[in-house]
Amino acid sequence: MxxxxxxxxxxxxxxxxxxxPARLAADGRPPVLTAEAVLLLxxxxxxxxxxxPEEERAPASLVKLMTLYLAFEDIEAGRAELDxxxxxxxxxxxxxxxxxxxxxxxxxxxHVLLEGVAIASANDAATALAERLAGDEWSFVGxxxxxxxxxxxxxxxxANPHGLPDPAQRSNARDLAHLIARLLxxxxxxxPMLGGQTFVYRGRVYxxxxxxxxxxxxxxxxxxxxxxxxxxxxxxxxxxxxxQFIMIVLGSRxxxxxxxxxxxLLKYGFVEAGLDARARxxxxxxxxxxxxxxxRTRVEPRSAATSSTPTAPSSTCTRLSKPAVRSxxxxxxSRPCGARSSSSTRGCARSWAPTPTSGS
Numbered sequence: 001m002x003x004x005x006x007x008x009x010x011x012x013x014x015x016x017x018x019x020x021p022a023r024l025a026a027d028g029r030p031p032v033l034t035a036e037a038v039l040l041l042x043x044x045x046x047x048x049x050x051x052x053p054e055e056e057r058a059p060a061s062l063v064k065l066m067t068l069y070l071a072f073e074d075i076e077a078g079r080a081e082l083d084x085x086x087x088x089x090x091x092x093x094x095x096x097x098x099x100x101x102x103x104x105x106x107x108x109x110x111h112v113l114l115e116g117v118a119i120a121s122a123n124d125a126a127t128a129l130a131e132r133l134a135g136d137e138w139s140f141v142g143x144x145x146x147x148x149x150x151x152x153x154x155x156x157x158x159a160n161p162h163g164l165p166d167p168a169q170r171s172n173a174r175d176l177a178h179l180i181a182r183l184l185x186x187x188x189x190x191x192p193m194l195g196g197q198t199f200v201y202r203g204r205v206y207x208x209x210x211x212x213x214x215x216x217x218x219x220x221x222x223x224x225x226x227x228x229x230x231x232x233x234x235x236x237x238x239x240x241x242x243x244q245f246i247m248i249v250l251g252s253r254x255x256x257x258x259x260x261x262x263x264x265l266l267k268y269g270f271v272e273a274g275l276d277a278r279a280r281x282x283x284x285x286x287x288x289x290x291x292x293x294x295x296r297t298r299v300e301p302r303s304a305a306t307s308s309t310p311t312a313p314s315s316t317c318t319r320l321s322k323p324a325v326r327s328x329x330x331x332x333x334s335r336p337c338g339a340r341s342s343s344s345t346r347g348c349a350r351s352w353a354p355t356p357t358s359g360s
Contacts, residue, residue, distance in 0.1 A: 031268045033261045036231065036251025039173035040269050041181075043243035048269050052173070056155060057250050059171040060225030060233050061121045063163035065179050066144045067129060068117060068194075072187035074133050075110075082111040091137070092127040096164060099124040100201065108201075115199040118190075120206040121224060126162035137161060148175075151182055165227050173248040180235045181246050184221055191237075194221035211259050212236065216266050218245075224258075232258040238266055240275045 030049065037052040047053075074080040085107035093104040100122040102108060108128065116125030127137055134140035137160065144158040153175040159166035183190050198207040212219045218238040225233035232252040238245045247265055252258035270276035 031261075031264045033249075033265065034252060034257050035249045035261045037173045037248070038250070038261065038265065039177050039246075039248045040265050041177060041246040042269065042273050043245065048245075048272050049265060050173075054155065054172050054174060056170045056172055058165065058169065058227060058230035059156075059163060059176060059250075060227045060230035061163040062171070062176055062179075062223055062225040062233050062235050063144075063158060063161065063169065064117050064121065064126055064225075065176070065183055065223055065235060066147065066158060067126050067140075067161045068114065068190055069179070069183045069187065070133060070140070070143055070147060071110075071114060071117075071129055072183075072190055075189075076187065080110060080133060082109070082114075084110050086110050086113060086128055086132045088124075088128050089131055092124050092131060095124040095127045095162065098122055100206065102128060112199070112201050114193060115196065116201075116206070118193040118223070119196045119199055119208055121208075122206075123162035123164060130161040151178065153179060163225055163227070165229050173250055176235055176248045176250075177246045180221070180223070180237060180248075184237055184244075191221050194223055194237075195219075212262055212266075216263060216270070218266070218270075226255070234258050234262050236262060236266070240270050240273075243273065243275065245269050245273075 033051065035051070037055050037057055038049060039047070039051075039053045040049040042048050071080070075082060086109070088102045088104055088106050088108060090104040093102050098121055100116045100120055102122075102124045108125075110129070110132065113125045113129045113132075116122035117129060130137050130140035134143055140161055141158055144161065148156045148158065153171070156171040156175045156179075157168055159169035163169070184194075195213075197210065197213065198205055200206070208224075210219075210222060210224070212222060216238075218240045219236055220239055221237040223235045225235075230251065232249075232255050234247070234249040234252075236247040236249075238247070245266065247262060247269070249258055249262050249265070252261060267276065
């Protein structure tokens with residue numbers, strides 16, 4: 001992974017003036033994407049696809065990747081504990097949406113705040129976490145910017161811990177790719193947290209519905225972000241056959257288009273890395289017929305010059321890759337709705353979803 005990060009920070013690839021990638025897909029055409037800025041890195045940290053990777057943009061809630069980085073850093077250093085109760089200030093409770101609905105004066109387990117930041121993208125949880133780790137939000141922002149310089153995120157400037165609009169808060173696809181890669185490398189506990197889809201607090205189920213977790217298989221860590229200024233942003237880490245891909249999508253016009261771009265880009269990356277040869281098949285019935293013929297079990301005829309035992313059929317067509325199993329971030333405290341008693345199912349019916357004006 002250190003080699004991957006080194007390549008990421010030093011890689012220089014030729015790009016056309018319009019930001020399109022130098023490499024083409026197997027059929028000679030690059031993926032057609034609608035996002036304003038995109039970056040896809042292969043398992044060695046080399047650029048597979050880039051579109052405006054150095055363009056300065058509003059990161060929205062991808063800012064929370066740094067909030068999580070500093071939180072896990074403090075936990076691992078013994079300066080904070082997962083089960084400690086964190087008091088919620090009035091200032092944190094008034095942070096604009098998206099929110100968990102934290103109340104001033106209540107005490108919330110720190111691990112719940114982490115889940116709120118990673119899964120629900122809750123801005124009030126990010127503010128409460130920042131106040132716990134640095135005393136106040138502004139001091140925490142100072143820590144964020146100091147860590148950004150330490151990680152050589154030279155195009156990144158933080159102004160708050162949650163990602164709500166601020167003209168001073170900027171980053172680019174290259175820096176954000178490096179940030180999520182370092183977060184997952186330096187603090188592996190962040191991986192199941194960013195791979196979680198639900199958690200429960202005060203009888204309420206907070207859930208996010210992300211199609212990328214199911215198609216293409218392999219996505220194990222994902223953070224979304226949205227503001228009117230930024231558009232829809234994604235930071236994704238996917239594993240295929242034990243190899244990690246990093247992807248950033250910035251400035252999509254709709255939530256759906258951000259997921260469609262990400263899906264196309266990941267599938268393209270798996271093909272380019274030689275991990276999904278099936279995607280290289282020619283289109284049309286003729287190619288499909290050839291594939292079926294090739295996958296029929298064949299047994300070589302016996303002859304006097306060979307063994308009397310038939311040659312074993314080829315397993316090339318029957319062997320399927322086993323995508324990495326997505327790790328779960330649901331703790332023991334988070335039970336599936338089907339397992340809850342009838343008296344508590346009302347809480348299971350409520351799921352969190354971002355609003356169009358949120359910094360989710």
